[in-house]
Amino acid sequence: MTEPCYTLIQQDDDKEQSTIQDLKKALEHGRDEQKIETMKKIITLMINGDPCSQLLMHVIRFVTPSRDKRLKKLLLNYWEVCPKTNPDGKLKQEMILVCNYYKNDLQHPNEFIRGSTLRFLCKLREPELLEPLIPSVRDCLNHKYAYVRKNAIFAIYSIYKNFPYLIPDATELISNILVVETDMSCKRNALVTLANISLPLAAEYLNSVWSQIDSFDEAMQLAVIEIIMKDCRNPTANKSKYIQCIFSLLQSNYASVKYDAATTLVTLSSHETAVKASASCYISLIMKVPDNNVKLIVLNKLNELREKHGRIIDGMTMDILCVLSSPDIEVRRKCIDIALEMVSSRNVDEVVSFLKKELVKTHDQEYERNTEYRQLLIHAIHTCAIKFHEVAANVVYVLMEFLGDAHNASAVDVINFVKEVLEKIPELRSKIVTKLMESFMEMKTGRVFRGALWIIGEYCLTVEDIEAAMNEIRNTLGDLPLLASEQRSYENENEDEKKDGEEKKSAQPRVLADGTYATESAFSSSTNAKKENKQKPPIRALLLKSDFYLGTVLAATLTKLILRYEELCQDAEKVNTLKSEAMLIMTGIINLGRSKFVNSTIDEDSVERIMTCLRTLSSVPEDKLLKEAFLNDSRNAYSQLVRTQDKKAAQEKELNKKNHAIQVDDVINFSLLKSKKNVQSENDEIEADLTRATGSSSKTAKVTSQLSRVMQLTGFSDPVYAEAYVNVHQYNILLDILIVNQTSETLQNLTLEFSTLGDLKLLETPVPHTLRPHGFHTVKANIKVSSTETGVIFGNIVYDGPGALDTSCVILNDIHIDIMDYIKPAYCTETKFRSMWTEFEWENKVNVNTNITDLRQYINHIMKTTNMACLTPEHALSGECGFLGANMYARSIFGEDALANICLEKQGDSIAGHIRIRSKTQGIALSLGDKITLNQKILKN
DSSP states (O other): OOOOOOOOOOOOSSSOOOOHHHHHHHHHHOOHHHHHHHHHHHHHHHHTTOOOGGGHHHHHHHTTTOOOHHHHHHHHHHHHHSOOBOTTSOBOTTHHHHHHHHHHHHTOSOHHHHHHHHHHHTTOOOHHHHGGGHHHHHHHTTOSSHHHHHHHHHHHHHHHHHOGGGSTTHHHHHHHHHHHOOOHHHHHHHHHHHHHHOHHHHHHHHHHTGGGGGGSOHHHHHHHHHHHHHHTTSTTSOHHHHHHHHHHHTTOSOHHHHHHHHHHHHHHOOOHHHHHHHHHHHHHHHHHOOOHHHHHHHHHHHHHHHHHSHHHHGGGHHHHHGGGGSSOHHHHHHHHHHHHHHOOTTTHHHHHHHHHHHHHHHHHSOOTTHHHHHHHHHHHHHHHHHHOGGGHHHHHHHHHTTTTOSSHHHHHHHHHHHHHHHHHOGGGHHHHHHHHHHTGGGOOSHHHHHHHHHHHHHHOOSHHHHHHHHHHHHHHHOSSSHHHHHHHHHHHHHHHHHHHHHHHHTOOEEEOTTSOEEEOOTTHHHHHHHHHHTOOOHHHHHHHTTOHHHHHHHHHHHHHHHHHHHHHOOOHHHHHHHHHHHHHHHHHHHHHHTSTTSSSOOOHHHHHHHHHHHHHHHOSSOOHHHHHIIIIIHHHHHHHHHHHHHHHHHHHHHHHHHHHOOOTTOOOOOGGGOOGGGGGGSOOHHHHHHHHHHTOOTTTOOHHHHHTTEEEOSOTTSSEEEEEEEEEOSSEEEEEEEEEEOSSSOEEEEEEEEEEESSEEEOOOOOOEEEOTTOEEEEEEEEEEOSSSOEEEEEEEEEEOSSSSOEEEEEOOOEEEOGGGSEEEOOOOHHHHHHHHHHOOEEEEEEOOOSOOOHHHHHHHHHHHHTOEEOSOHHHHOSOOSEEEEEEEEEETTSOEEEEEEEEEEETTEEEEEEEEEESSHHHHHHHHHHHHHTSSOOOO
């Protein structure tokens, strides 16, 4: 029989270890308090591998007679771990005395001692000890206290399960208890026991108390659901009656009962009414349960229901959106993700209207993580509008009101949404462009202005729109020329400061209401008002802050507008006037960038870009190639990007559908047509869940992957050989270590000692063992992982030598935990990537040093090495060029983000460049950098 497993307890190595003689003396002469401490030491020693067989009689003689309840509780723990048989497998003679002790405690007047002893009997596996105790256990079924009766029921169940011949009438006994018992906890234990030993009798009992099920307590109702789940696999079961019972339990007052009832109902029936009732129950639970973790669990269950029965519950989208009233951002995110999958042409108007109201509330009310919630709503509305064009016109104007949002990410999401709507819905272009130009003065950030200027340059297609756009650009720039107007403004400010200084000198002290003195100038308030009124126009202010990338985009926009205006307008004077003004703006940007008024001087790339725009406008005759590049190529590139993204999204959706599809040649199981021999091969929902949870599927457990994780810890010539199989679970590392005694001597007290570096923690200390000559032994060690960092496990094997004081030691090889076990590829938007790149403070720069000669092959190799996903679109990486740049992203199981940017240049037959890695924590940045450094080169056979 397999030995039970116990918890390992760390011993205090700093204190002197007590010898067997000391423990005997403490038990023989000590008081109850001292005996309690001694028993704790003995139990700890036994759990950690020392049988302490010499102490058995002392425990029986000096501890058993005690009446102290704490000591009796420790005695039960001692009997649980104490070896009860001799090496030949026969029961020890001393255990006859112990059996008498059990019998006395089962008849003890104190209900706690009786109940504790009955709980202990559930763990006893020796029929010789159990047989004399059966009458006492039966008597406990009639005890006046429920605590004793409920433990007696489970004791009978345990005995009957392991040794049915000891209590042959257990089924009848438990059935009678169910009829006469009044305590709900006892009835629940009896019902669970009856369901496990005789399911038909349990179902018969349910039929007899059908009308009382709604009045049962929580534990009893959960037991009823469990019996219904089991009995429904029986072909003769009254399934319709069971479904009716589950429907009534959906209205239970207990959240756990409602959750189990909803899950069971969908398992029993896939009818539309059942699915809707389960979904409504899940939504009700999410709204009422305060725990956010429970909300997320139920939302996941609701999402599974949607995947299986999407068409049935699509009409409940608005009910699901009510979950947005929860303050937790993760619950809201999950809720919106589910709702977006359920949006259809029938309910899209209602969904978008609800999201718009929530979006407006983010301005009026303060939510937890308000800006992130606003960004989430904007993205949801964006998705709905692109998917269903008929609602785009209603939401685009609402979203454009957020272009002036101080939170950069939200405004950038809106401008990207506007670009996509303009590309996909041509009929809205004119109105959106007009609305965009009205919002120009409200914008605050360079990225939003760059997107807005690109839209104006591409979609202002009439003379009136171009003239209106030029007028708005003038307003956002202020007085022209830029450098001269800044010089005049600077001189005026100096004069004002001189006047203010003179006025301050003439100011007189004034006594305030509290008796203190204050100095007030007659012109101080008016001076502050003048400074406030002299705020710079938005684009001019950004240029003065050295945002010259915006200056290049503005130059390109002006070039597009003038070239298109030249084609549309026949009035040469107007064309020349606008062209001259555009060239004045461009030269003004360059001159301003080289002046003292900006924070930093303009870069050469921006100057070159603006000069290209100037040459294009002044070229005579016209350069058709440049004109084509400005007017058509940019929009064509964006159109290709949008098509690529749509195609990729469609492929992912199709792939997900294929994963859930049922093949036409799949076997259909008809439970009514199956013989009793094949009943166990049915698709059991509970067993399927357990298989998914434990990962015991044969498809995933590949022999090759297991062998690759075997690490040699010692050499073949060492007296002790050891190797470890490293099994990485989500948050734990299980080391399965094989130890081989390669000597012809018995090794006493052989112990594995481990230590860790990094965020690793050893949970279990291996127990000392005695290893016979040339013997084998397997030891398991459990290590907890708390973050995504490269960890190291090191240690040694210690065993006693031939002499009393001799100790031998074998040093183990280090086990390096691979960071790749905790990093998975992930995807995010460009906006989110940029915001995280700006936010994360830890950066690790790795220089490229590889024998790979192809740029694309190198990027693929790095992606495979680091488990990172490439965010750069495929078309941006295609083609042959001497340069290549890409962004990569991954996410760990602990929720940590890892970003990477690769910049490569081909120099002859080699590749040069660098990889920049950023993360929120130092460990993941350094670990990824080390991984890339070690695996840059491809090993050749």
